[in-house]
Amino acid sequence: MRTIEWRDGTVITIDQMRLPHETVFLELKTCDDVTEAIKTMKIRGAPLLGAAAAFALALSAYHSKSERKEELIDELENAAENLKETRPTAVNLFWAIDRILDKVRGFSGSARDLALFVVEEAQRIADENAAANHLIGRFGSELIRDGDVILTHCNAGALATVEYGTALGVIRAAWEQGKRIKVVATETRPKLQGARLTAYELKRDGIPVTLITDSMVGYIMYKRLVSKVIVGADRIVQDAVINKIGTYAIAVLAKGHNIPFYVAAPKSTFDLAHTSAEIVIEERPSEEVMYVGSQRIAPEGANVLNPAFDVTPLKYVTAIICEDGILYKEDFVKFKANL
Numbered sequence: 001m002r003t004i005e006w007r008d009g010t011v012i013t014i015d016q017m018r019l020p021h022e023t024v025f026l027e028l029k030t031c032d033d034v035t036e037a038i039k040t041m042k043i044r045g046a047p048l049l050g051a052a053a054a055f056a057l058a059l060s061a062y063h064s065k066s067e068r069k070e071e072l073i074d075e076l077e078n079a080a081e082n083l084k085e086t087r088p089t090a091v092n093l094f095w096a097i098d099r100i101l102d103k104v105r106g107f108s109g110s111a112r113d114l115a116l117f118v119v120e121e122a123q124r125i126a127d128e129n130a131a132a133n134h135l136i137g138r139f140g141s142e143l144i145r146d147g148d149v150i151l152t153h154c155n156a157g158a159l160a161t162v163e164y165g166t167a168l169g170v171i172r173a174a175w176e177q178g179k180r181i182k183v184v185a186t187e188t189r190p191k192l193q194g195a196r197l198t199a200y201e202l203k204r205d206g207i208p209v210t211l212i213t214d215s216m217v218g219y220i221m222y223k224r225l226v227s228k229v230i231v232g233a234d235r236i237v238q239d240a241v242i243n244k245i246g247t248y249a250i251a252v253l254a255k256g257h258n259i260p261f262y263v264a265a266p267k268s269t270f271d272l273a274h275t276s277a278e279i280v281i282e283e284r285p286s287e288e289v290m291y292v293g294s295q296r297i298a299p300e301g302a303n304v305l306n307p308a309f310d311v312t313p314l315k316y317v318t319a320i321i322c323e324d325g326i327l328y329k330e331d332f333v334k335f336k337a338n339l
């Protein structure tokens, strides 16, 4: 099954906070259910946040009692406002909501027709993400050689998307082509997406994966135990890639060791109207750093910083892999100019 699906007025998705211990499917019936699942990170990963926000609007529209189109549009605008307050950094969430709202505002037809249109548009957003990930996998796999050891950070896999994954999509495609590769996954403190989700996905697919703590990256690069880095992105702006906290340190280390650093992301993650200075980096609760599971690991009252993402300037990025192909620096400059 896909990571997220629409089934007769319900959104089905997997609770990512319970993995890898339990596989629990959530049946989300209202837009508020989706909003809550995003806030609590049961749903996470930039492209999945986009699809989830789209399906959340679909739930609002589908179950709405409004008989007038204008009233339904108001309801959708309110739902969109709440959704936009969940997580500020991944642009896919805003992209999907604005795409639907733009089309809704220009829609001519009855309230019922509009509701069905929103469901179809959400489904299109999900289908397009799945298709984009397979293309990213196909293009990106051209960069992968037999014997490569690929380091990835956080989880940019099927779980972070509608299916297949971005960084893990590239790894999956190379593996499906018979390339004998190995993966090094960073645990990704504090929410442990690498340990819990990336290691889980790769193990399930039979792709060799070795888990390290975030602070081991420098040493294993120094020991030449990694040949490439591939990560996902939450937002690609004019001058930088914004991704899970820790990405920047990995990129600088990769450059220092002449290891290619690739970013795999669909175009719905591109936000080329903005620069990194304009982007809100999500700050998450201090408990995430103070505790591992239910165990407090620091003295009560300790000061904590918990930015969930960081900013990697483009000079550290070898290329960006998207559904149009591999964008090296010159291609990215042209790509920006053509927008």
Ligand code: MRU
Binding pocket: 044, 045, 046, 047, 090, 153, 154, 155, 156, 157, 160, 161, 165, 166, 167, 193, 231, 232, 233, 234, 243, 244, 245, 308
């Ligand atoms: O806080 P998260 O788990 O939502 O962060 C996810 C990431 O940082 C991923 O690397 C990014 O969204 C790309 S997912 C294809």
